[in-house]
Amino acid sequence: MTVSRVEHASPPARWQSDDGAAGRPCPYRARAWWGDTLVAQSSDCIRLERAGRVPVLYFPRSDVRFGLFRAEDEPRTSQAEGAAMVFSLDVPRETATARETGSWRASPDRPQGGRGVLWSLTDPSPGYEWLSDHAAFDDERVRVEVVDTMGSDATRDTTVKRFPNWGDALDLIDVLDVRPDGDRSFVSVALADERRPIVEGSQMLGQAIVAATRLAPGRRTVSGHMVFTRPADAHQPLRFELEEQSGGKTFTTHSVQVEQGGRRRATGTLLLDVTSPDVIRHGTPPPDVPGPYESEPLDMGVTGRDIRVVDGAYTDDPDAPVGPPVLDAWVRFREVPEDPALHAGLLAQFTGHLPIAAALRPHAGIGQREAHRTLSTAINAIAISLHREVRADRWMLYHHLSTFAGDGMTHAEGRVHGEGGELLASFAVDAMVRAFPESSTGNVDDRTAM
Secondary structure, three states: OOOOOOOOOOOOOOEEOOOOOEEEEOOOEEEEEEOOEEEEEEOOOEEEEOOOOOOEEEEEHHHEOHHHOEEOOOOEEEOOOEEEEEEEOOOOHHHHHHHHHOOOOOOOOOOOOOOOOEEEEEEEOOOOHHHOOEEEEOOOOOEEEEEEOOOOOOHHHOEEEEEOOOEEHHHHHHHHOOEEOOOOEEEOOOOOOOOOOEOOHHHHHHHHHHHHHHHOOOOEEEEEEEEEOOOOEOOOOOEEEEEEEEEOOOEEEEEEEEEEOOEEEEEEEEEEEOOOOOOOOOOOOOOOOOOHHHOEEOOOOEEOEEEEEHHHOOOOOOOOOOOOOEEEEEEEEOOOOOOHHHHHHHHHHHHHOOHHHHHHOOOOOOOHHHEOOOEEEEEEEEEEEEOOOOOOOOOEEEEEEEEEEEOOEEEEEEEEEEOOOOEEEEEEEEEEEEEOOHHHOOOOOOOOOO
16 A cells, blocks of 8 residues: 655754764744843754754854853862853843843842853763753753744744743654555554653544544545543554455544553544535634734744634633633644645644633632642543645644543534634644642642643
8 A cells, every 4th residue: 555645854953972962953043041131042943852862952152141140169070961161140130231241249138049050062072062061951940942833933933932842743743644554554653742742632533533534635625533641651653453344435434552562552443525516604613802913922832823812811820810721712723734644633632721721710729830730630522523635734723622621531523714714724622630639739740630
């Protein structure tokens, strides 16, 4: 069987160390802040990636304002990269600029907190020579960010993403673009966020849509339903086994099983169609909400993807004001290959991001910040209908309405509209929201817990 697949790739690693670490040029302007003071800025940073570790962003030394810092007396070893000189900034964040200009004077009552926040490699380990003359910050105390321009320097197209982040839109596309591995089998590449290395259910749905479309050239997925039976590890690839249940002149039906490590992680059914000219046509109109540029940017850790939440209604803060169980969000991607399967997969991948947040919104004292800590939450099933060809590189409006919450479950109904108001897709999400047993209090690992 010949499977059609558009070849593309994320920017490859330019540097590789002997122990498997990889360095990629950061394609974005990066900044580091101590409070309101800019302490570094560069368009030539290196993103260091190592298995089992969060990425680190290294700035060229020439782009760091070392005049703000003082060197510690003793160098230290900076993980595997080599010996490093450590620098401190023992000044309040709001007075950092004053220190550089000489107008700040030390005082015993000034707060400390910048000790060891910067290190610069003085003797890189073998294989890490490409990090010579570079420095990195403790990003838990220094705010490190990348400026995402979405291919335009216009202010309205610019958003800021906190570092470390999961990756880029091209990485997400690469993950969704499953590879053939047998007659009706596909495998994915793996990319994990070490802060929570769990595969999203909606990602598996998007990957299944891509796989099914590869098996039926000339047809597009019009309906899909998937149940997520157990967690999947984002460090490991997934295998998609598809079986044709029916194949006619117009419709094709595939069942799909998602497996990892010999265990089933999800199961579903996909309906594909060649489609035909309209006899009738109508579509539910979009909600009357502000457009993307009148909505608040939301950072979900992926550069090259722009998310704008209407009225800034999304928050993970349990103490945030309550509101109706509704969330509207605009989403688009900077670059997507001319491949309809990937556009459809990207639309499906976002369907699992906000339904639980919509369900929590009316309830005081409960927020997604507690997910996987005191609240056990997960997407259990998604059903989606795709009503037309999708362009994920144009604005898509996701409308989420949580219609029910109770018995440890929530249900949300959703629609996706184009910027012109056309209905692109409809979806429904079943999810769980449950308290962890009292016996597990203090023993929950929020990296892997549901």
